[in-house]
Amino acid sequence: MNNIFEDSRIRPELQTGLKAINFVNPTEVQKKVIPALLSEENVVVQAATGSGKTHAYLIPIFNQIDVTADYVQAVITAPSRELADQLYQVAKTLRKASGLPLTIAHLAGGTDRERQISRLQAKRPQLIIATPGRLLDFVEKKIFPIDQVKTFVIDEADMTLDMGFLADIDKVASRLPKQVLFAAFSATIPVKLANFLRKYMAHPEEIIIDNPAVISPTIKNDLLDVGSKSKKQVLYQLLTLGQPYLALVFANTKQKVDEITSFLQAQNLKVAKIHGGITERERKRTLRQVEQGQFQYVVASDLAARGLDIDGVSLVINYEIPRDLEFVIHRIGRTGRNGLPGHAITLMREEEMPSIEQLENLGIKFDFVELKNGQLQARKHHHYRENRQAKQGKLDTRLVGYVRKEKRKRKPGYKKKIQRAIQEDNRKKRKLEQRHEIRKAKRLRKRKREQGR
Structure with missing residues (x-):
């Protein structure tokens, strides 16, 4: 399949909607994530902001929702009100373009709770996009059941960890059905996050979108x-x-x-x-x-x-x-x-x-x-000066002062004292450099181990 947007498993209405919003060439994250989610595989995705990950999970979610069933079938969490609102707007755009009559609810802290409850009671949503705190609040108060949820997505998972919301996610996830499809999207996968995800995903498909240019070339x-x-x-x-x-x-x-x-x-x-x-x-x-x-x-x-x-x-x-x-x-x-x-x-x-x-x-x-x-x-690279000094064997300020002082004294044997001081200083420097290289190598090994999990 050259273009995942044309996959026969994707609803014709959704394919038409994607073309309507000019989604023609899928990004790398979409090429890898959409097939995995369509095949109902749990995924942990490491991808940078702006890589197209939002549609990578929205398309499979829209595809699997039964528009005739009046219950919550998918939940997406975002760690901030702003991110949740952005996801909601993107989801509404895709719904409008595809013409699929599915219902979407946006639940976030800092907004009118009672109004949200009345809307949920008036029309049960099939997709919920929520912040962790408000989601947990409504689940614990049984405002809506989540026992038939098919897909659960944690977006910006590392930010969720940073902001202290993993505990809320944990309490919600523990109430989900055992066969639920899990997906986590994150710019980085810290150790604490990796350990948490393993609790709910035994053998997920790990998708890492290489981003050699950490900063955009633009x-x-x-x-x-x-x-x-x-x-x-x-x-x-x-x-x-x-x-x-x-x-x-x-x-x-x-x-x-x-x-x-x-x-x-x-x-x-x-x-x-x-x-x-x-x-x-x-x-x-x-x-x-x-x-x-x-x-x-x-x-x-x-x-x-x-x-x-x-x-x-x-x-x-x-x-x-x-x-x-x-x-x-x-x-x-x-x-x-x-x-x-x-x-x-x-x-x-x-x-x-x-x-x-x-x-x-x-x-x-x-x-x-x-x-x-x-x-x-x-200007010159910040290492330029220290590299030049190292090549020239320039003494540090303490030794320069020592040399000047000994030269002024002109006592017998001062040259040998200076040479010994220089040798001792060089020995200490070599020792420090060796320590630095060992620590650097350890950090690199640790980072590789964490990335390999």
């Missing part, structure tokens, strides 16, 4: 060492450098988001902020205003990096390097979407070089730049 990914400069001033310069269509600035905490927002507003920039501390009403209003083009700059916490899909982001700035380094991938992935060009800049200081090296080990490639004369210009 994104220019820069690294800027701010040195002793004010980080806020550097940020202001970058934001006003080329007048981005829409710029996203990421910080690690709500407090830092507030601080950056206040600073930029004081510079007369119209800035919106999004983090977990604002009310649901304020969040929705802000997003609506951003979509309407009322803001050119948005400062956000990592929740926004994984939970929001804002169109038209042309610039992403990592004001801080996140504690969980993999968040950098999700932050940068907010720009350069749908084949459009994007630009990402990560701000760092010298003491953060170990984190940058870890990011490079994850496969993230940076272009090293500096701010000169109001422009971003290429």
